[in-house]
Amino acid sequence: MTALGVDEIQFGHGHQYLTVVYRLCGEVRRLLYVGKGRDLESLSSFFEEMGPLWCAGIAHVCSDMWRAYLHAIKKYFPEAVHILDRFHIVKLLNEAVDQVRRQEAARLRRAGADLLKGLKYVFLKRPENLTVDQHATLQGLLNKRWLCSVQAYLWKEKFDLFWQYESPYWARRYLWKWCKGAMRSRLTPIKRFVGVIRAHEELIMNWFKAKKQFSGGAVEGMNRKVDLITRKAYGHRKFEVLQVAPFHALGHLPEPEMTHEF
Numbered sequence: 001m002t003a004l005g006v007d008e009i010q011f012g013h014g015h016q017y018l019t020v021v022y023r024l025c026g027e028v029r030r031l032l033y034v035g036k037g038r039d040l041e042s043l044s045s046f047f048e049e050m051g052p053l054w055c056a057g058i059a060h061v062c063s064d065m066w067r068a069y070l071h072a073i074k075k076y077f078p079e080a081v082h083i084l085d086r087f088h089i090v091k092l093l094n095e096a097v098d099q100v101r102r103q104e105a106a107r108l109r110r111a112g113a114d115l116l117k118g119l120k121y122v123f124l125k126r127p128e129n130l131t132v133d134q135h136a137t138l139q140g141l142l143n144k145r146w147l148c149s150v151q152a153y154l155w156k157e158k159f160d161l162f163w164q165y166e167s168p169y170w171a172r173r174y175l176w177k178w179c180k181g182a183m184r185s186r187l188t189p190i191k192r193f194v195g196v197i198r199a200h201e202e203l204i205m206n207w208f209k210a211k212k213q214f215s216g217g218a219v220e221g222m223n224r225k226v227d228l229i230t231r232k233a234y235g236h237r238k239f240e241v242l243q244v245a246p247f248h249a250l251g252h253l254p255e256p257e258m259t260h261e262f
Helices: 040-050 052-056 067-076 086-110 120-124 132-141 148-164 168-182 188-199 201-209 217-232 239-250
Strands: 003-010 017-023 030-036 060-063 081-084
Touching: 003 217, 017 040, 017 217, 017 239, 030 040, 030 217, 030 239, 040 052, 040 067, 060 067, 067 081, 081 086, 081 201, 086 120, 086 148, 086 188, 086 217, 120 132, 120 148, 148 168, 148 188, 168 188, 168 201, 188 201, 217 239
Parallel strands: 003 060, 060 081
Antiparallel strands: 003 017, 017 030
C-alpha cells in the first residue's frame, strides 16, 4: 500500500463528522478507516495503530486543506508526497464565483434589474456540460463584461488551464501569473481564493510531482457511497453502527464462498 486518500464526511444533525481513510493504489480502492470527528486525534489514532513501518511505506497522500489533516500527514508521512485535492480546490473557486454572483444579484435586484436570477449553474458548470439554453444564456452574458459575475467566471475558466500543464515549472509560472492578475480583479471572494492558493502552493504543485496519478475524484466517489450507506441506516444514529456499516460495501472484506449449507 503506497497511496492514501483522507477526507471527512458529515453525518446526522448538526456539525458531526467522520474521518475516513481510503486506499488509492492498486487494482482495488477500498475503505481503511472510519473515525469519529475530524480533529488531529481522530486521524492520528489510525496512523498510530498502523505503526511506523506501515507509515514509512506510504509514498503519496491526498487530502483537502483541513488544518488537522495537514498536521497529521506532515507528522506521520514526512517523506511522502502530500497532494492537495484538486476537487476541493476547484470547489473552493466555484464557491468564490458563486459568492460574487450572489452579491451582484442582490445589488441588481435592489436596483430593479434582476439579470442574474436562476443563473447559478450557468456560471458553475463546465462549458461542455451546459445545456443548449444555458450555453446560449452564457454567450449572451459574456458580452456584458461590466458584470462582476462574468469577470469571476472568466477567472475561473483561466484557472482551469493550470491543470492542463504537464511541466511543473510552466504550471507554477502560469499559477503565479494567474494569481497576480486575479489580485487586480477587485473581486474580494476571488482575492481570498488567491490567498489560499498562495498559502498552499507547494502542496498544490505536488499534483504535478505525482504525475497527476492521484486526485480526490475517487475519494469523493467513495464518500458519496458512505453517505448513502449512512442514510440507509435510518434510525441507527450511534457512531459504532456508522463506523461498521461502510465496511460492508467499501471494505472489500473476505466473504465465505456460501453463506448457507443446504
